[in-house]
Amino acid sequence: MTLLYSCQRAAELLSQSIDEPLDMVDKLRLRIHLSMCGNCRNVQEQFNLIHKMGTDIGTMDLCDGPENPT
Numbered sequence: 001m002t003l004l005y006s007c008q009r010a011a012e013l014l015s016q017s018i019d020e021p022l023d024m025v026d027k028l029r030l031r032i033h034l035s036m037c038g039n040c041r042n043v044q045e046q047f048n049l050i051h052k053m054g055t056d057i058g059t060m061d062l063c064d065g066p067e068n069p070t
Contacts, residue, residue, distance in 0.1 A: 005033045010040045018051050 005013070010033045013026055022030065034041050 003029065003032065004036075005029050007033075007037060007040055010034070010037065011043055014040070014044050014047050018047060 010030055013022060013030045016022065017027075017030075034044060
């Protein structure tokens with residue numbers, strides 16, 4: 001078992017971590033990878049932004065838009 005993850009595996013775990021908690025080993029190995037890999041830190045920021053945007057859209061009240069005045 002290698003201590004370091006590939007960037008592909010790190011991206012898979014970043015995506016998975018949005019939907020469910022990672023186990024302690026994956027979390028630690030991902031954290032180590034992110035500490036050394038700027039590209040994957042950028043991917044993490046992008047995933048977090050996309051997730052936040054999706055959450056924000058999900059909480060919008062679409063009935064109050066200009067097409068449907070109340």
